[in-house]
Amino acid sequence: MKKVAMVTGASNGIGKATALQLADAGFDLVLGARNRDRLSEVATAAQAKGAAVWIEVLDVRSLDSATHFVEAAKNHFGHIDILVNNAGLAIGTTKIAEQTDETEWETMIDTNVMGLLRMTRLVVPLMIEHGYGHVVNLGSTAGHDAYAGGSVYCATKFSERAISTALRHELLGHPIRVTSVDPGMVETDFSVTRFHGDQHKADQVYQGMTPLTAEDIADIIVFAVTRKAHVDLDTIIVRPTDQAGNGLVHRR
């Protein structure tokens, strides 16, 4: 029986690359994201690699959307082996004392923290019932060190680490692994979103250095989920060779 991997935020960036590399590695896929058209394109590409793929529009911020998504996926495949909690974002770089509107904070917390918790609580019982599972949470180096202008994004990624650790403790005794993959600078739409669509500002983030790619992170996720069942890669911190720490970047 092929293993089934569920990926959130699967329509672009790390989620899309992970879906395609999981298809290469022989997994069937449940893919969710807010944009159906881009999701369909990823599904077609994964099917061409031999994967059975089920897709549905998913907004992890919505309890109704997440509940429907997980129930329908379970009805389709019968079980979920891998959950990649990838959906997440950073918006803005405003300092706390200069922030005048709380919407950006709420969106980050709702997506990166509540969304991750929600998907986990809906899927892990299916894994317990099935007797196998692996939860991969997308963290960040921002979850290890905070920086000016990143307070809330960093807080969500510190939260992700706390949730991953607590979950690992809670699942002790069950054959379910929990891995946190914590990248530094990865060039995707991440910075474009953070800078409200300003491509020029986003490009400056990676200027003169070689960032990680979505494919680099997908490669690590696939490595983690294809280890033997008794091997749990706990926390994987990965940075570009050109980055020694937050804000410490070698540029040519």
Ligand code: 8X3
């Ligand atoms: C993204 C890494 O350095 O932009 O999670 O916070 S950073």
